[in-house]
Amino acid sequence: MSAxxxxxxxxxxxxxxxxxxxxxxxxxxxxxxxxLVFVYGFIAYTIYxxxxxxxxxxxxDWVGFDNYRRLFGLSAWTTALxxxxxxxxxxxLISVAIGLMLAIFLDQKIRAEGGLRAIYLYxxxxxxxxxxxxxxxxxxxxxxxxxTMHLWGWESFRFDWIKDRDMxxxxxxxxxxxxxxxxxxxxxxxxxxxIDNEILKAAQIDGASNLSLYRRIVIxxxxxxxxxxxxxxxxxxxxxxxxxxxxxxxxxxRATELPATFMYSYTFTRNQMGVGAASAVIMLxxxxxxxxxYIYAEMRQGDDR
Amino acid sequence: MGFxxxxxxxxxxxxxxxxHRVDISVGEGEFLVLVGPSGCGKSTxxxxxxxxEEITSGTISINGRVVNDVHPSRRNIAMVFQSxxxxxxxxVGQNMTFGLEMHGVPRAERERALKDVAQLLQIGxxxxxxxxxxxxxxxxxxxxxxxxxxxxxxxxxxEPLSNLDAKLRVDMRTEIKKLHHRLGRTTVYVTHDQIEAxxxxxxxxxxxxxxxxxxxxxxxxxxRPANTFVASFMGNPSMNLxxxxxxxxxxxxxxxxxxxxxxxxxxxxxxxxLAAQDGRExxxxxxxxxxxxxxxxxxxxxxVEQVDHVVSVVEPAGADTFASFTVGGRxxxxxxxxxxxxxxxxxxxxxxxxxxAVVFDPRTEARIGD
Amino acid sequence: MSVATQSTAVRTGRAGRALIVTVLxxxxxxxxxPLGVMVINSLKPLPEITGGNMxxxxxxxxxxxxxxxWSTAQIGVQATGLKPYFLNSILMVVPAVAxxxxxxxxNGYVLTKWRFPGHRWVFGxxxxxxxxxxxIVLIPMARLLGLMGLAGSLPGLILVHVVYxxxxxxxYFRNYYAAFPTELVRAAMIDGAGxxxxxxxxxxxxxGPIAVVCIIWQFTNIWNDFLFGVSFAGLDAMPMTVALNNxxxxxxxVREYNVHFAAAILAALPTLIVYIVAGxxxxxxxxxxxxxx
Numbered sequence: 001m002s003a004x005x006x007x008x009x010x011x012x013x014x015x016x017x018x019x020x021x022x023x024x025x026x027x028x029x030x031x032x033x034x035x036l037v038f039v040y041g042f043i044a045y046t047i048y049x050x051x052x053x054x055x056x057x058x059x060x061d062w063v064g065f066d067n068y069r070r071l072f073g074l075s076a077w078t079t080a081l082x083x084x085x086x087x088x089x090x091x092x093l094i095s096v097a098i099g100l101m102l103a104i105f106l107d108q109k110i111r112a113e114g115g116l117r118a119i120y121l122y123x124x125x126x127x128x129x130x131x132x133x134x135x136x137x138x139x140x141x142x143x144x145x146x147x148t149m150h151l152w153g154w155e156s157f158r159f160d161w162i163k164d165r166d167m168x169x170x171x172x173x174x175x176x177x178x179x180x181x182x183x184x185x186x187x188x189x190x191x192x193x194x195i196d197n198e199i200l201k202a203a204q205i206d207g208a209s210n211l212s213l214y215r216r217i218v219i220x221x222x223x224x225x226x227x228x229x230x231x232x233x234x235x236x237x238x239x240x241x242x243x244x245x246x247x248x249x250x251x252x253x254r255a256t257e258l259p260a261t262f263m264y265s266y267t268f269t270r271n272q273m274g275v276g277a278a279s280a281v282i283m284l285x286x287x288x289x290x291x292x293x294y295i296y297a298e299m300r301q302g303d304d305r
Numbered sequence: 306m307g308f309x310x311x312x313x314x315x316x317x318x319x320x321x322x323x324x325h326r327v328d329i330s331v332g333e334g335e336f337l338v339l340v341g342p343s344g345c346g347k348s349t350x351x352x353x354x355x356x357x358e359e360i361t362s363g364t365i366s367i368n369g370r371v372v373n374d375v376h377p378s379r380r381n382i383a384m385v386f387q388s389x390x391x392x393x394x395x396x397v398g399q400n401m402t403f404g405l406e407m408h409g410v411p412r413a414e415r416e417r418a419l420k421d422v423a424q425l426l427q428i429g430x431x432x433x434x435x436x437x438x439x440x441x442x443x444x445x446x447x448x449x450x451x452x453x454x455x456x457x458x459x460x461x462x463x464e465p466l467s468n469l470d471a472k473l474r475v476d477m478r479t480e481i482k483k484l485h486h487r488l489g490r491t492t493v494y495v496t497h498d499q500i501e502a503x504x505x506x507x508x509x510x511x512x513x514x515x516x517x518x519x520x521x522x523x524x525x526x527x528x529r530p531a532n533t534f535v536a537s538f539m540g541n542p543s544m545n546l547x548x549x550x551x552x553x554x555x556x557x558x559x560x561x562x563x564x565x566x567x568x569x570x571x572x573x574x575x576x577x578x579l580a581a582q583d584g585r586e587x588x589x590x591x592x593x594x595x596x597x598x599x600x601x602x603x604x605x606x607x608x609v610e611q612v613d614h615v616v617s618v619v620e621p622a623g624a625d626t627f628a629s630f631t632v633g634g635r636x637x638x639x640x641x642x643x644x645x646x647x648x649x650x651x652x653x654x655x656x657x658x659x660x661x662a663v664v665f666d667p668r669t670e671a672r673i674g675d
Numbered sequence: 676m677s678v679a680t681q682s683t684a685v686r687t688g689r690a691g692r693a694l695i696v697t698v699l700x701x702x703x704x705x706x707x708x709p710l711g712v713m714v715i716n717s718l719k720p721l722p723e724i725t726g727g728n729m730x731x732x733x734x735x736x737x738x739x740x741x742x743x744x745w746s747t748a749q750i751g752v753q754a755t756g757l758k759p760y761f762l763n764s765i766l767m768v769v770p771a772v773a774x775x776x777x778x779x780x781x782n783g784y785v786l787t788k789w790r791f792p793g794h795r796w797v798f799g800x801x802x803x804x805x806x807x808x809x810x811i812v813l814i815p816m817a818r819l820l821g822l823m824g825l826a827g828s829l830p831g832l833i834l835v836h837v838v839y840x841x842x843x844x845x846x847y848f849r850n851y852y853a854a855f856p857t858e859l860v861r862a863a864m865i866d867g868a869g870x871x872x873x874x875x876x877x878x879x880x881x882x883g884p885i886a887v888v889c890i891i892w893q894f895t896n897i898w899n900d901f902l903f904g905v906s907f908a909g910l911d912a913m914p915m916t917v918a919l920n921n922x923x924x925x926x927x928x929v930r931e932y933n934v935h936f937a938a939a940i941l942a943a944l945p946t947l948i949v950y951i952v953a954g955x956x957x958x959x960x961x962x963x964x965x966x967x968x
Contacts, residue, residue: 020376023870024789027781031841032797038838039804042812049814058818102702105695108687118954119703122710125950126943127899129916133923133939134709137932143729151728182706200685210685239808242901246920263810268906273814280810291806299799357861378867390858394880403876404866451862 043284046277054273067278077279079254080262083169087258088237090173091180096229098177099184100222104214106185107192117189120182128179132246135175136162139247168248168255172240175247180236184229191225192218227294234290238283259283308333308491309354309459314363316349316515324349324515326363331508334489340502341512342538347495348463350512354493355384355461368458378407383452384461387468389444391436391451398432401451422453425484442473449481453488462494466501478504499539503527511535530663533588533670542593542640548633548667549589551582558582560589560664563633565615572610575660576674587673588665593627595661596639598647599654608659616647628653717741717936724932740933744941748934750922752910757938760918764898764945767829767914771836772893778837779844779889780882784874786845787852788860798849805842809902812839820907827909835907836897843896844889851885852878887956895946915942 053063071077102120106113123131138144141160149157161167195218203213241260248256250265259279267276307330316324324346331337339347352358354365356377364371372380383404391400401422402415410418423429426446436444445465452460462481466474482505485492496502502509503523511518511526511534519531530536536544549560552571558579559571572589595603602609617636618629621643628639628647639655647653664674687695716724717740719733727734746756782801786794816835817826825831855878863873904914913921919942923935 020869024785025791027870028785028797031778031782031801031845034838034841035801035804038812038816039807039842040800042815043807045815046811058814098702102699105699108685108692108695110696110699116699116703118951119706121954122947122950123706125895125946127901127916127946129899129901129920130939130943131709133919133935134713136923137935138709138712138729143724143932148728148730178706178709204685210687210691213685235806235808239810241810242916245901246923249924260808260810264813264906267814277814280808280813283808284811287806287808288803291803295799295802298802299795352861355861355865357864377861377865382865384862384865386858386862388856388858390856390862392859392863392877394877403863403868407867407872455866 047281050274050277050281052274054277056271056273058273063274067274071275071278071282074275076254076257077259077262080257080259083256084237084258086169087172087176087240088234090170091176091237092230092233094173094177095181095184095233096226098181099229100188100219102181102185103188103192104218106189117186120185122182123179124183126179128240128242129246131175131179132243135171135178136247139171139174162248163252165252165255168252172243172247172256176237176240176243179243180233184233187225187229187232188222191222195221231290231294235287238286238290259286307331308335308368309337309493310364310366311350311354312364312366314350314353314365315361316346316353316358317361322361322515324353324361327517329510329517329520331491331493333491336485336492336494336505336507338502338506338509339493339495339512340497340499340509340538341518343497344514345512346515347497347512351461351463351493351495354459355382356380378404381455381458382461383455383457383459384463385448385452385465387464389436389448389465389468391444391447393436396433396435397428397439397447397450400436400447401432401454404451404455418454418456422450425453426450441469442477445469445473445477449484453484458491460490460492460494462492462496464496465494467496467498481505499541503539509539511538513538528661529672530590531672533590533665536590536663536665536672540592542627542638544590544592544663545596545632545635545637546665547589547591547635547637549587549664551579551585551587551664553580553583556580560587560662562589564612565631570610570612572612572657572662573608573659574662574664574674575608576664579664579674582673586667588667588670590663590665591637591657591659592661593638593640595658596637597656597658598639598641598645599656601640601642601645602656603658603660606658606660610657610659612655612657613652614655616649616651616653619647619649628655630655713936713940717933717940719933721929721931721933740931740937741941743931743934744922744938748922748931748938749925750918757915757918757922757941760913760915761941763829763908763912764915767832767836767912768894768897771833771840771897772890774833774837775840775844775893776886776889778841779846780848780879780886781874782841782845783848783850783852784878786849787855788857788873788878789870798845801842801845804839805846809839813902813906817906826907827912829912832903832908832912832914835903836900839903840893840897844893847885847889847892848882851882855881884956887953891949891953891956894949898946918942 049058050067051062051064052059053061053066106116110116139159139162141147141158141163144159146157146159149159162171199217200213203217208216239260240258241264244250244256244258244261250257250261259282263276263279263283266272266279309331311327311329311331314324314327315322327350329337339350341347349358353360356372356375360373364373366372367380367382391397392403395403398419402419405415405418419432420429423432426449428443428446428450431439431443431447436447439447445468448465465481466477469477478501485505494501494505503526506523508520508522509526510520513534519526519535526535526539530539530544533546537546547562549562549572551574552559552561554571558574558576560574561569561571564570597603614630616628616630620627620629624643626641626643626645626647628641629636630639630653631637641647663672665671666673712729715732716729718736718738719727720735720737720739723734744757746758747754748756750757750760786798820826820831820835823831825834859877860873863877868876899916900914901916901920904917905920908914908917919938922938
């Protein structure tokens with residue numbers, strides 16, 4: 001180590017040491033730069049556009065809140081918002097209900113658990129376009145489930161929601177629940193497996209019936225899983241685009257129009273970029289209202305790491 | 306100036322100061338133990354010596370060189386971690402020679418060093434295994450081996466035995482002591498276990514709340530604790546601390562304690578300086594082994610007082626029997642010979658070796674009287 | 676993180692068990708139905724579908740729909756089948772997954788083991804970027820790709836997927852490395868290893884499990900993407916999902932359902948295979964990305 005004391009060696013070591021100090025930040029910087037430009041810069045740009053009179057191409061004439069005023073005056077947008085409300089609440093509710101039930105049932109030392117779990121989960125691996133294609137056809141009264149029931153002798157069976165303006169939105173729920181509920185099941189199952197069995201044993205010794213055991217002890221302990229499931233499903237619902245395109249194309253009429261499809265068609269096919277940008281901003285605000293508290297909690301939790 | 310100098314070192318995280326002006330000078334070949342309860346700053350200090358945490362102010366120097374801005378790998382130190390920190394993907398041999406490899410030591414030399422250390426620690430048969438295949442004790446040896454191979458100026462140990470079971474811990478403690486004797490390397494060792502501190506060290510720094518409470522040899526720390534924190538932290542069972550009052554009779558200071566039934570007892574004190582403190586409220590400290598039965602009293606003791614008192618608890622512990630009684634509302638533990646037979650609820654004649662008594666100020670908690 | 680630890684200690688009666696098993700089997704059928712029906716009907720000639728029962732097994736099994744979907748179906752201007760688009764998807768997915776995973780690993784390493792003031796903010800911003808509705812970036816992205824001369828090209832799509840994939844890959848590696856003992860990094864520092872050396876020699880060799888998870892996740896997401904593909908790909912760089920949608924939605928001529936099904940299965944095949952081969956990790960990945968956030 002005495003050689004270290006020589007001035008030349010020391011200064012070179014210092015330089016290397018300083019480089020080592022900066023390396024981590026240097027390595028992280030491309031990603032951070034990309035994020036700042038492509039995510040936050042772009043968000044800022046879109047927000048800016050939403051206050052301009054952009055039509056087919058971006059223009060930079062400031063129009064204040066005109067686009068937002070127009071947006072909320074459009075019946076197509078209010079329809080899309082109402083549809084999203086129906087779709088998101090049913091999608092989240094049913095997915096959570098089915099997911100929780102399947103998780104609790106699968107947790108009862110079922111022999112074929114591994115296989116069943118795989119079956120419940122595989123839809124998650126599919127693209128919404130594939131899911132939409134499959135369900136579009138199953139729901140088609142001419143050849144799908146309705147037709148099959150007729151051929152099996154149940155002549156009065158009716159299942160033509162996909163062609164029905166009032167019911168089409170529910171077909172979206174069916175397909176989306178089919179795709180996501182297995183995933184929710186996996187989240188709850190992981191939560192259940194994290195519960196200490198000694199607590200369950202203690203409750204049983206205390207005389208709790210299975211029903212009250214789950215209602216009073218297990219389900220309250222799954223709070224984090226509920227929260228995560230809600231966050232994931234809510235943001236998926238707001239972003240939903242592919243499924244609508246593949247399943248109904250937004251129709252019949254505007255019966256299954258969602259904000260995501262609205263934004264796309266106003267921006268790229270109807271050349272109302274300002275209004276499209278405004279709708280995207282509203283969507284972002286919707287997602288942020290769900291995600292930001294979650295991230296805030298996550299970051300605070302990170303304090304003690 | 307010592308071999309390892311910690312000079313006026315502080316550490317803050319933001320506005321929170323976690324180490325306050327630490328000054329320790331460690332001589333070459335010394336074995337310094339940093340001991341204290343968790344959160345006292347001992348690990349932070351060790352990490353600062355290692356270069357793993359920045360020094361907020363002050364300097365640390367090793368072998369005459371200030372190392373504040375020197376990278377850990379260039380301080381010529383080696384460290385044994387609490388979790389052992391063995392690289393899971395490398396074999397034991399690779400783990401031990403990784404540091405040498407990083408420092409550009411030629412293969413042949415690495416192999417030789419590895420062989421020597423493996424022989425020293427008797428882990429030659431483990432060299433091709435992965436850490437996952439080792440027992441706790443074996444991992445501990447490998448972690449020490451990795452430090453030894455480096456042949457560093459200073460060894461740093463961060464609670465290296467706390468993940469072992471009780472029996473193994475005692476064995477490894479002896480082993481570390483032997484190694485230190487044999488190699489004579491400067492060592493800084495962090496632990497929360499006061500027995501480890503007393504058995505291993507040449508000097509101990511007792512720490513609490515970011516302050517060094519006392520720095521001294523094990524004997525000094527044990528016999529003349531600087532304050533009530535050190536007194537009660539070091540030693541097991543810990544030192545008995547009783548409220549008392551100084552009463553001077555015939556120019557000789559006594560400690561007046563209240564026994565059960567509100568009767569007062571005067572115990573002679575060996576510190577003449579206390580004669581000037583007549584009437585002062587104090588805390589009297591007396592270790593359990595200074596309170597014995599008649600036959601167990603230290604023959605060389607000058608001041609022995611007898612207290613007859615009702616026994617409240619008896620705990621036979623094999624080699625000794627512990628008996629408790631109450632003084633001034635506090636439980637006092639006495640360490641009796643195994644064959645003495647105190648009975649709960651009966652009077653027992655205790656012998657107090659007042660040579661060993663220490664006196665503390667109840668407000669500052671610092672030792673007074675000499 | 677593992678799903679397959681102990682199951683519950685709750686006891687159930689025989690009737691309860693029968694009910695549970697029935698429900699579980701019913702849902703298994705529910706999840707299997709669409710795929711099963713698609714497979715069955717992709718093997719039927721068209722008249723058998725339009726005139727028959729979708730649940731019936733094929734009378735005259737044929738692979739013709741598959742051949743048609745793969746190489747002759749009319750998608751866009753030319754009757755090329757899905758083949759060229761399949762290739763597009765592969766050429767897009769492989770580099771996008773490789774780059775985003777590598778960056779994610781490095782970012783996760785820095786964010787856990789080389790913390791600097793503000794690291795939590797960087798992480799929070801990255802985390803939020805995982806969840807943004809991509810509609811908010813469509814317009815500027817289209818503009819930028821145009822300015823860069825990457826509009827309608829595969830490199831453009833790869834760039835998009837890398838940029839929006841970094842968030843999740845960083846999240847995975849960060850959570851994994853956070854549980855990785857920092858003492859090991861410190862030991863390696865004392866041993867004299869530098870930033871990259873520690874990454875290559877200490878971190879990467881134990882990153883297998885999370886790398887698998889991250890690769891599967893990115894592969895699935897990028898392969899299944901539709902929005903970016905339909906917005907930025909143009910005709911030549913069109914990925915599988917967009918091609919499939921064009922085929923299924925095309926309003927010209929007879930609807931060849933059997934070809935549509937074969938095409939849908941072809942589009943789903945890569946992710947399904949990945950899921951079957953490495954499904955266990957997939958589940959774990961979903962958990963790590965969601966429950967742990």
